[in-house]
Amino acid sequence: MSRWVSGNKFRLLENGEEFFPRVFECIAAAKREVVVETFILFEDKVGEELHAALHQAARRGVQVDITIDGYGSPDLSPEFISTLTRAGVRVHVFDPGAKLWGWRTNLFRRMHRKIVVVDGERAFVGGINYSADHLADFGPQAKQDYAVEIEGPLVADIHSFVHRALAAGWRNAGAEPPEGLRERLAGHARSLAGALRRDNIPAPAGEASALFVTRDNRKHTNDIERHYRAAIRTARSRVIIANAYFFPGYRLLKEMRRAARRGVDVRLILQGEPDMPIVKTAASMLYHHLLDAGVRIYEYCERPLHGKVAAIDGEWATVGSSNLDPLSLSLNLEANVVIRDRAFNQELGERLDALMQHSCKQIDRKDLVEPSWWRTVRSYFIFHLLRRYPAWAGWLPAHAPRLTPAGQDLPPSGGSDPEPVGQAKPV
Known part of the structure; x- marks a missing residue:
């Protein structure tokens, strides 16, 4: 499609x-x-x-x-x-x-x-x-x-x-x-x-x-993630990703680390004042792994960040509903647009730059105080979880989408369609 x-x-x-x-x-x-x-x-x-x-x-x-x-x-x-x-x-x-x-x-x-x-x-x-x-x-x-x-x-x-x-x-x-x-x-x-x-x-x-670009649970299971990975893989100068719920899979993390190590300015804007505390806890478990490769991390501290946008190399950009976490990348039905346009990229990049400059705290390694033994154990667990979660997420049961207008009884199920749009019920 x-x-x-x-x-x-x-x-x-x-x-x-x-x-x-x-x-x-x-x-x-x-x-x-x-x-x-x-x-x-x-x-x-x-x-x-x-x-x-x-x-x-x-x-x-x-x-x-x-x-x-x-x-x-x-x-x-x-x-x-x-x-x-x-x-x-x-x-x-x-x-x-x-x-x-x-x-x-x-x-x-x-x-x-x-x-x-x-x-x-x-x-x-x-x-x-x-x-x-x-x-x-x-x-x-x-x-x-x-x-x-x-x-x-x-x-x-x-x-x-x-x-x-x-x-x-x-x-x-x-x-x-x-x-x-x-x-x-x-x-x-x-x-x-x-x-x-x-x-x-x-x-x-x-x-x-x-x-x-859409993500569903049958034909388009990883399309949005693939476009992120391809753009980061070919990035030459700059990657800015602002994402509310950040706990991506192993392959996406690997592309970010590789880009930073080859000299690309990779920056992440994540939640510093989250709407759910577990969001910041999960993302912070990846900070050492990313900072060690040269990725710069900024926490947005004015209010909860809910955005799902990225701007890469002054031309590629995406805006949509997809977070970079297991729910969005492996379970939810999502939709993004991917845009190639220098003027739009410049505007989005300038707004994200202003966010980093005026409303964010940059995370430094010295801010991460924890016992080294715990970091080692946690990193081992995270590595294997991230490496495998797209596979185990697919084991969870999918369902055939059904729609009916509000106020009518749901008719018996009797068909299927390859497009997993959603299941509906009367309100």
Whole structure:
């Protein structure tokens, strides 16, 4: 599915202050269709604003679908959902699995993507959820994060993906989509066939070449990690990675160490004030290993870092939903864009430089005080864990994605699809 597409324009959006107004503005201007995927939707001031934007769009005849994650968005009220569905919004909920004695059986397989597509002409991809903790006025726990707005031919790939996600979920439920959705999916299939003949593809909007890259549990199990590794492997001057949850596999760590040892300026921006203490504990277990190879580590200390971005050699960059930890690299459903554009790379690089200069603490070896015997034992354990975790993560049970609109009973399972988009249940 992933292919380099030229002629795109990217706009970097930092934090909710830049992201939310732009998304809501585009939804308000939608003429035909809005498709949203998100891990978290909370019933707070941000969630209410998204709710209002989708509700108004549906009331004026725009076709609206939203998919949320059942683990990330568990507490939406029946009134919140029913107001949307009565207006014609189709709400789909990804659930990691059926409960057994009150416990989910596939706890760790989550729909972690954050995507918006408006009229098949404009898309948003990144790490920002629809919750007030992505705004600075939330306080010390407000998150630092990034997304991109996309115009140009790449939007056709993203548009195709979100429609295939809906179709796959229904087929795996062993049911036909509702009539309106069935007609829309058929219409999209016709438009996609036209797109393959170079019809119906958004016109070039800029100079950037880009890939839309996803991770799932069947056909695209390590695509995002492969692009990271390839970019670091060929890096010549500089690598900056800002990632909230950092505990990557052995091969990715090896590429970082090799790059630093051959003279590349490799810098990591990680959490210094984490939203979960275990995040910093896990990442710090790798500090000696990385510092010894010449990797520079910065901890962002103003508030929790939630970003998942990288800028390499003044040209390559990525923005998306994928962390560099076992959940994102081996279990979750994720989506990133990979961008080749010097202007975008420069802007992202400058913002990350400002973060390191004004809001981070650089970690020095002398800051790491611990007994040498414990470091030796821990390093042995970490080495073997990281070397093997992509394999053992694959042993955990996967599931066939199923989707149903909120308010309907889930039909019996009777089909399967190679695209593991998600499993859904009524709210």
